[in-house]
Amino acid sequence: MVLTVIQSLCFILFVGGCGYIAFRGFRNVYLNIMLGRSADYTDHPGERWKTMLMVALGQKKMFKRPVAAMLHLVIYVSFVITQVELIEIFIDGVFGTHRIIFHAWEHILVLRGLYVFAINLIEVLSVLTFIVTVAFLYRRDMLKLPRFNKPEMKGWPNMDAHIILFLEMFLITNIFIMNSFDMAAAHGEYGFWISGMIAHNWEGLNEGLIEVFEKIGWWGHLAGVFGFLMYLAHSKHLHILLAFPNTYFSRLTPKGYINNMPEVTREVKLMLDPNAQVEPAASDAPAKFGAKDIFDLTWKNLLDAYTCTECGRCTAQCPANMTGKLLSPRKIMMDTRDRMEEVREKMDANKGVWVDDGKNLIENGYISVEELRACTTCNACVEECPVNISPLDIIMQLRRSLIMEDSNSPNEWNGMFANLENNGAPWQFSPQDRLNWEKA
Amino acid sequence: MDIKVPTMAEMAANGQKPDVLFWVGCSGSFDQRAQRITRAFVKILNHLNIKYAVLGTEESCTGDPAKRAGNEFVYQMLAMQNIEVMNNYGVQEIVTTCPHCFNILKNEYPALGGKYRVRHHAQYLQELIDQGKIKLTDATSFKGKRITYHDSCYLGRANEIYEAPRKVLELLDAELVEMKSCKTKGLCCGAGGAQMFKEEEHGKLRINEARTLEALEVQPDIVASACPFCNTMLTDGVKGKDMQVSVKVFDIAELIAQGQGLDGF
Structure with a gap:
């Protein structure tokens, strides 16, 4: 007893x-x-339940x-x-x-x-x-x-x-x-x-x-x-x-869809018409364009990172990785998670308060610029993931920060941007020549 | 031979409105190889007496390469200008020969105020075929030819259009063969995400080379694509392997125009 x-x-x-x-x-x-930004993934609950039943419970994508x-x-x-x-x-x-x-x-x-x-x-x-x-x-x-x-x-x-x-x-x-x-x-x-x-x-x-x-x-x-x-x-x-x-909380939009940044819409509208009626910014803090660190990504990106089980199907299908470039979509997810772990450790050591450590997710031993540059946005990684993770969503947000915050862009792209602004085409052609193709 | 192409401005001046706007895109407007795709598609439209128009000099880049490179500012500026132009003309229907234009017009313009019914020419041609409007007079010229279709990422995975271009090709009296990676597993040509406009990162081989090798593996006479950028990449790839004499890269619109006996190749 x-x-x-x-x-x-x-x-x-x-x-x-x-x-x-x-x-x-x-x-x-x-x-x-x-720690991530807010984002709404609650629309169409019926479709969401169905996706969860098919993809998580039914392991539909595993059967590829x-x-x-x-x-x-x-x-x-x-x-x-x-x-x-x-x-x-x-x-x-x-x-x-x-x-x-x-x-x-x-x-x-x-x-x-x-x-x-x-x-x-x-x-x-x-x-x-x-x-x-x-x-x-x-x-x-x-x-x-x-x-x-x-x-x-x-x-x-x-x-x-x-x-x-x-x-x-x-x-x-x-x-x-x-x-x-x-x-x-x-x-x-x-x-x-x-x-x-x-x-x-x-x-x-x-x-x-x-x-x-x-x-x-x-x-x-x-x-x-x-x-x-x-x-x-x-x-x-x-x-x-x-x-x-x-x-x-899957992305229910077509895979080709990349969101329009509302903070940019506001500025572009004012640029095109100074008297335009625009919705006021959500906060007084100066808008930050794209993501540099985990705090700038959405909670869904961070959930993606924790869900990743490193099976590497994404990387195996990535055209950049296949041809020997540095980019590996799986590494994007692993780095995001590692950075979260680092941030948590530092917060724990500081009574749960975050103090900027002068590091972020780009470079610093995490995701390199070269990796980000190599992506063709082909969606092979997104298609392949058995649990609906999108490495592309993170890549795109980091790319935005490189270009719009740091003006960190290859020269060829700078030329392309200039052409787009001046001629409305990525090459140096006059808009007046746009219909020349009808002439044999 | 010049072809007659109506513009939105001319039509509006005559108090007319086309049934559909043909969005040509930068590649189709300026790239010499892609211009031939544009001409082939327009020949089909003209041949079928479809009431269409182009924006001509009023068209700008959709902003896709800027956006995918990370430059949301340049993209949205271009997008808003394009939307203003199209909304002024009361555009409702768009057809385009470029999957990148198709994707951004269909998925990303609506939230900026540009709401249109957008179709890629693969879908458009398939509809015309289904309606019995496209009849090939010269389909037999493809007899015994092996055609392999290369999936464009922005048509395939991005928008799940896998069958329409294949249905279009079925009209030809040819043998259709699939590459090792096709449909959802289709291998990128290497041009997307603004890669077209810069050097590739350091690696073992170029992406278009990898894809071309897969295409050549099935020993095709024709590699069919439905994207002007894929077309450029694969044409370069085939040339790089010194196979341009025996393997031709064509857009599905070019093949249909050819099958209809509309010359120009």
Whole structure:
């Protein structure tokens, strides 16, 4: 009895502590996203729900690469269904019970059958997931799939990917330790197929030892789950949660659409007609054109950055990257996120207040001008992203800042701008010659 | 041979209004290769007695290259001037042979007060074909020819128009083959985002070279495009590979005009 109480207390303390740490991580992610400019992505809720169901839940865009999609689907389904077992672990943990759901349904055989079926399903999926995880490691490290081995993946991002894959294997291993020793202890009463087969190996072991191993598996699985939860906010794996809000808040406009900057409209109207009726500026602060830092991007851009799981489909399809230029759309997202993390660290060190650190997202070890210049705005990255991220939206805003704030432009573009202003064409032709094509 | 092209100003002076404004665009107006696309499209319009007009000297760049380079000021100045001109003429329908003009007129002008029904000539030609108005007299001249269509980013991914240009090409008695990257996965020609107007960044090869290699892989007689900039890029690419004798780059309008026996090539 005392032992049960101590065990329950340990469980509650463990879950509470881990839960708190995980919560802190998620809170920081939320606060960072809220550092962005406001933008409205709430129109057409019906279409938004549909997009979320198709793209996040249904993984529609993943199926552009059917093999990868199937492998990913196995892990995804397995992850969702395994949570059933976690419910039981929670109840057992708090009340010091053992396999509470199984025993509670002693006399309701249909429900008990359903429970056994669920655990069996979890076990089958776990085996599949283990195989897929090995396949993913093989693909990453042995086949050296190009998109996983681009320069921006060196160091931490590569480590991050491995930590996640090994955590998955750790979780699955513990499920089988837990279930198989439980089967051994209960002499097969539960009727789990796969762990039942494993349990044959434990025959003849001391009963106390079997119980200890079962506890190791139980706690190991729990530790894996909470380790994962605490790690999530610091890893690229956040997509398992953020894919849902990120696809809900998708850009519903055609991909070719780039917004008209209202602050420019105001100035251009006044330039063309000093007496023009224009809406007053939203604030007295002098308008800043385009984005230099994360604060100038929209919250949606920042949510995009946290949702990115660094799969690199964008970069693999980017014509600039394909032909050896520096630009990698994935790196745009990774740099945006890294800058947010840097900003948060500095804010935390300064009681949550932001003091300009003289850095920003352009250069400073983040996104270089050369990368920004190489984009053809072809939308291949946007089309490709399985969770509707737009690297292009960030690239465009940074480009605007380069041109309109810093007058940082290649000479050829300066010439083009001058021609556009003077002749209404990007080349040096007279507007009077515009109809010359009708002459043979 | 000069072709007769009505302007909005002439029509207005005669108290007339065209059914559709043909937005020519800078490339179609000034680039020698693209002028041939413009002429081909106008020949089709004239041949079908479509009541259209161009803005002529009153047309300016839509502002697309400025905007995509990051210069929103120059873009909006041009846009507002163009919108004023078009609204004064009461323009309602626009057709254009340039996907960049098409995209910006359709998607970005409305918020600045320029609300028109905008179609790209791929859609426009497809409608005419569907209505039975375009009949090829010379379709057999394409018999046995292999044609591969290059998707323009601003028509394809940007506005999800993949089928219309292909439907137009189906009218020709030719064999249509797809490149390795097509439709949603279509590889850019390298001109968009104002890249046309500057040197490429340092890399292993040029984007138009990469795309040309994909096109040549399917051993076409004709590479079809629906964008004057793509056309320039691919023409350069084919020349760069010394294949210009056996592989021709044509706009879909040129191919249709050719199939209608409207000469000029």
